Amino acid sequence: MASETEMVMQAQKSDQDRKVILSIDDLHVWFELKRFGFGHVGYVKAVDGVTFDVHDAETIAVVGESGCGKSSLMKTILGLHKPIRGRVLFEGRDLSKFDTKELHWYHSHVGYVQQDPYGALPPFMTVKKILEEPLIVGGVKDKKERLYRIQKVMEEVKLTPVNDFLTKYPHMLSGGQQQRVVIARAMIMEPKFLVADEPVSMLDASVRVEILKLLRALQEEHHLSVIYITHDLSTVSYFSERIFVMYAGNLIEKAKVRQVLDNPLHPYTMALLTGTSEPDARNAHTFKELPPGEPPSLVNPPNGCRFHPRCSKMIEGICNVEEPPDFEPEASHLVACWLYKENV
Amino acid sequence: MDQNKKLLRIENLVLHFNTLQGPVQAVDGVNFELDTNRAVVILGESGCGKSSLAKAILRLLPRNAGAYSGHIYLEGKDIMSLSEEEFRQNIRWAAISMVPQAAMNALNPVIRVGDQVAEPAMIHLGVDKAEAFSLVQKMFQHVGVPADFISRYPFELSGGMRQRVAIAMALVTSPKLIILDEPTSALDVLTQANIFNVLKRLKKELGIGFILITHDIATSSELADDVAVMYAGQIVEVSDAFRFFDKPLHPYSQKLMASVPRLHGKKEPEFITGRPPSLIDLPQGCRFVDRCPVRFEKCVEDPPLIEQAGRKVKCWLYS
Numbered sequence: 295m296a297s298e299t300e301m302v303m304q305a306q307k308s309d310q311d312r313k314v315i316l317s318i319d320d321l322h323v324w325f326e327l328k329r330f331g332f333g334h335v336g337y338v339k340a341v342d343g344v345t346f347d348v349h350d351a352e353t354i355a356v357v358g359e360s361g362c363g364k365s366s367l368m369k370t371i372l373g374l375h376k377p378i379r380g381r382v383l384f385e386g387r388d389l390s391k392f393d394t395k396e397l398h399w400y401h402s403h404v405g406y407v408q409q410d411p412y413g414a415l416p417p418f419m420t421v422k423k424i425l426e427e428p429l430i431v432g433g434v435k436d437k438k439e440r441l442y443r444i445q446k447v448m449e450e451v452k453l454t455p456v457n458d459f460l461t462k463y464p465h466m467l468s469g470g471q472q473q474r475v476v477i478a479r480a481m482i483m484e485p486k487f488l489v490a491d492e493p494v495s496m497l498d499a500s501v502r503v504e505i506l507k508l509l510r511a512l513q514e515e516h517h518l519s520v521i522y523i524t525h526d527l528s529t530v531s532y533f534s535e536r537i538f539v540m541y542a543g544n545l546i547e548k549a550k551v552r553q554v555l556d557n558p559l560h561p562y563t564m565a566l567l568t569g570t571s572e573p574d575a576r577n578a579h580t581f582k583e584l585p586p587g588e589p590p591s592l593v594n595p596p597n598g599c600r601f602h603p604r605c606s607k608m609i610e611g612i613c614n615v616e617e618p619p620d621f622e623p624e625a626s627h628l629v630a631c632w633l634y635k636e637n638v
Numbered sequence: 639m640d641q642n643k644k645l646l647r648i649e650n651l652v653l654h655f656n657t658l659q660g661p662v663q664a665v666d667g668v669n670f671e672l673d674t675n676r677a678v679v680i681l682g683e684s685g686c687g688k689s690s691l692a693k694a695i696l697r698l699l700p701r702n703a704g705a706y707s708g709h710i711y712l713e714g715k716d717i718m719s720l721s722e723e724e725f726r727q728n729i730r731w732a733a734i735s736m737v738p739q740a741a742m743n744a745l746n747p748v749i750r751v752g753d754q755v756a757e758p759a760m761i762h763l764g765v766d767k768a769e770a771f772s773l774v775q776k777m778f779q780h781v782g783v784p785a786d787f788i789s790r791y792p793f794e795l796s797g798g799m800r801q802r803v804a805i806a807m808a809l810v811t812s813p814k815l816i817i818l819d820e821p822t823s824a825l826d827v828l829t830q831a832n833i834f835n836v837l838k839r840l841k842k843e844l845g846i847g848f849i850l851i852t853h854d855i856a857t858s859s860e861l862a863d864d865v866a867v868m869y870a871g872q873i874v875e876v877s878d879a880f881r882f883f884d885k886p887l888h889p890y891s892q893k894l895m896a897s898v899p900r901l902h903g904k905k906e907p908e909f910i911t912g913r914p915p916s917l918i919d920l921p922q923g924c925r926f927v928d929r930c931p932v933r934f935e936k937c938v939e940d941p942p943l944i945e946q947a948g949r950k951v952k953c954w955l956y957s
Contacts, residue, residue, distance in 0.1 A: 359826040359827065359828065359829075360797075360826055468913060469684075498683045498684050498853055499683070499853055499854065499855060499894065499897050499898065500683060500893070500894065500897045500909050500910040501909070502897070502899075502909075503897045503899065503907040503908065503909040504909040506899075506907075507909070525826055525827055526827070527827070527901060528856065528898075528899040528900065528901050529899045531899070531901065532899060532906070532907065555901055555902065556902070565828060566827055566828065567901065568831070569827040569828045569830065569831035570827055570831075570856075570901060571831070571834075571856040571857045571859060571860055572856055572859075572898075572900055572901060572902075573855045573856045573858075573859045573883050573895065573898055574859050574883055575859055575862065575878075575879035575880040575882070575883040575884070577859045577860045578677070578838065578859060578860060578861055578862055578863065578879060581835050581838060581839070582831050582834075582835055584828055584831055584832055584835070585828070588796055588798065588829075
């Protein structure tokens with residue numbers, strides 16, 4: 295037992311030793327709703343009090359359904375949305391205080407892999423031009439060096455033979471190859487961390503695994519920090535160290551991958567796991583127990599815990615009144631649910 | 639069982655599309671059967687011809703359709719021999735209906751969903767509007783759409799609700815067979831699981847046949863009684879679901895199964911090297927031969943569908 299605690303402590307220590315590369319502090323991203331272009335109506339509270347750290351060379355999965363605010367969170371991290379409250383710190387520097395030049399510098403350190411590769415690639419540019427553009431913007435003046443770096447990154451994402459692909463347009467490539475170009479474009483400035491927004495959801499099952507393996511190989515080789523955004527829990531375990539589960543603008547459970555998959559604590563996480571199918575013929579003969587209803591509107595989220603109207607374990611007088619803080623029922627496993635407050 | 643008692647029997651169905659590069663052999667000699675009250679899953683990657691198969695069964699042919707032949711027996715009657723008008727009146731949406739891939743695009747944005755669901759009932763069952771609406775209400779109840787949604791427009795509904803409306807629209811004429819073309823691929827996990835609960839209940843209550851077309855092996859197991867794997871325009875394996883998900887026979891099916899990421903267990907998912915062949919320029923023998931890990935000399939010849947303890951597999955390994 296003692297050795298186990300020791301091990302856990304060591305694991306925690308090594309987490310703390312690792313440098314924090316990105317730090318999100320009480321982030322609120324609200325979008326104002328206006329009537330006829332003026333006249334304040336309310337806010338869409340897309341991200342509402344999110345706090346977490348990303349360490350050096352760490353992979354994190356943010357899991358949630360559409361409309362839970364995960365894309366807004368990601369876009370804020372990329373500096374595309376301005377938070378209404380809270381901060382995004384990259385290597386200790388506040389994103390909101392960056393001037394244009396510093397933003398440039400920031401963007402050259404962050405890669406972004408989009409969800410729909412075909413939509414993300416300009417249709418009238420060849421692969422070479424697509425990959426050259428970030429280098430030109432990034433100030434690489436030497437033409438030979440640009441070509442060398444393009445070839446290098448294409449070999450890394452296995453778009454080989456390179457010369458065959460350089461002159462191709464996006465529509466001439468298969469879905470998997472298009473996604474490789476998107477990844478190459480994200481990697482060409484040699485970023486320190488990568489945001490991947492559902493990078494495989496538009497791809498076929500067999501190609502999906504190929505792209506996930508490629509992303510993992512790149513992560514390991516370059517010691518990248520990765521934020522992997524997805525709605526599919528089954529792909530998470532192959533790619534991430536920690537999972538954050540997001541529901542209606544909040545992170546409701548933060549833990550290591552195996553902790554969440556083997557021992558989910560939040561009722562919503564449990565429902566997500568129930569909802570995820572595994573190939574098994576017995577599935578056809580059983581019904582799944584799922585929470586009723588749909589995620590709440592982010593304009594007027596419910597009081598207290600945002601999941602309480604759908605939750606079968608709701609405690610009257612607590613869950614519907616007060617928002618739960620993060621509890622830590624086991625080491626490094628945080629959950630925002632009143633069930634885990636002792637002596638409730 | 640008597641062959642004529644089968645709900646659906648497809649024999650040697652062929653559907654080609656004419657293009658400038660030559661005919662695209664999207665459906666090339668497909669055979670399978672379906673009993674009533676059962677569900678068959680057509681599994682395949684994009685571009686294998688599975689959606690074209692659905693179109694071929696419903697005779698929803700695009701303008702560039704070329705060769706279109708074979709037999710489709712619905713309860714013993716060959717519906718391929720019907721004229722276009724007979725097919726429209728008696729088969730399409732009357733006996734066989736379909737839930738299209740993206741329900742949001744399948745609904746007319748400027749017509750209330752109640753009117754849209756009532757329309758096939760009024761046309762095919764010849765009922766008046768009031769009666770059609772009471773049918774719509776019944777169907778909405780079946781699929782779990784609140785009754786007051788009947789006068790809403792599609793944009794007022796969430797993705798899951800729209801998908802349920804599309805299912806209600808397919809059900810309203812009480813067809814014998816429903817084709818579901820990737821019914822949940824654009825939906826969230828919980829919505830998807832909910833829709834499958836609805837489909838399972840409908841299968842129990844209504845006693846109709848389902849054809850589920852999908853590339854998602856994990857969720858396909860939610861409805862499958864039988865599985866047919868499609869590759870490059872052909873069915874390469876037909877099996878009951880229990881034995882298929884336990885141990886698929888065809889090397890392609892085995893590879894597909896190995897590519898499914900699992901929540902539990904340590905096994906790494908694998909991917910299939912190479913790409914499916916172009917449907918314009920197909921290899922002579924087995925169409926999977928270039929990607930197959932266990933190919934041998936015989937594979938240059940086209941394998942037949944070989945019976946293997948009640949299952950069928952198009953692979954020389956089992957001859």
